[in-house]
Amino acid sequence: MKRFILAAGACALAFATVLPSFAADMPRGRYAEPAPSYFSWSGFYVGLNGGYGWATSDWSSGVTAGSTDPAGGLFGGTVGFNLQNWGFVFGLEGDLAGNWMRNNTSSGTGICAVPGCQVQTSWFGTARGRVGYAFDRALFYVTAGGAFGDVQMSAGAGTATVERAGWTAGVGLEYGILGPWSAKIEYLYMDLASRTYTITGVDNGLHASHLRLGVNYHF
Numbered sequence: 001m002k003r004f005i006l007a008a009g010a011c012a013l014a015f016a017t018v019l020p021s022f023a024a025d026m027p028r029g030r031y032a033e034p035a036p037s038y039f040s041w042s043g044f045y046v047g048l049n050g051g052y053g054w055a056t057s058d059w060s061s062g063v064t065a066g067s068t069d070p071a072g073g074l075f076g077g078t079v080g081f082n083l084q085n086w087g088f089v090f091g092l093e094g095d096l097a098g099n100w101m102r103n104n105t106s107s108g109t110g111i112c113a114v115p116g117c118q119v120q121t122s123w124f125g126t127a128r129g130r131v132g133y134a135f136d137r138a139l140f141y142v143t144a145g146g147a148f149g150d151v152q153m154s155a156g157a158g159t160a161t162v163e164r165a166g167w168t169a170g171v172g173l174e175y176g177i178l179g180p181w182s183a184k185i186e187y188l189y190m191d192l193a194s195r196t197y198t199i200t201g202v203d204n205g206l207h208a209s210h211l212r213l214g215v216n217y218h219f
Contacts, residue, residue, distance in 0.1 A: 047077070050073070053071065054209055057070060081093075093143065101208070124150075139182075149192060166190065184213070185212075185214075189207075
């Protein structure tokens, strides 16, 4: 009996010594793996953006017609909100930017057909909806909504500035780069409604394209 007790104790001691190393070498089940971390697009965000814009401004009085092509840089801020459901992302976004789009060269007939006729803009804003699909950190989206801004027309010694409203639509790609930060590239087409300018007596419209880069911080 005494020998049996001693043998059992020796076996238990050996088992206790080998068990930890044996357990460490065992393959871990899937339940022990950490869950993958996905980027969440839901919530509020703010950001900055900048880029380049080019446009065509057409005028017509029924008798005279022509166009000019203002272009230049732009820079502004963005605020928005996203709601993600599985891979689908729905959002609202607004932005306001200053720009330096202008052109002194004109073509056409009648008024504004000579050098010195200038069309330029100094600011614009949009209020848009966004719908996209996210592949983890990559979000592809389309966007559309309202647009507004100013268009200034100079002819001879006179200058007139008119605030206009219209529509905009575009596409973009946004990517989560580090922590709560994301970067994006976006194209917007903007159509600001034609208005009559008192200094010329003609209707003038503006059709613009904007290509811009931006960074957003997600709360």
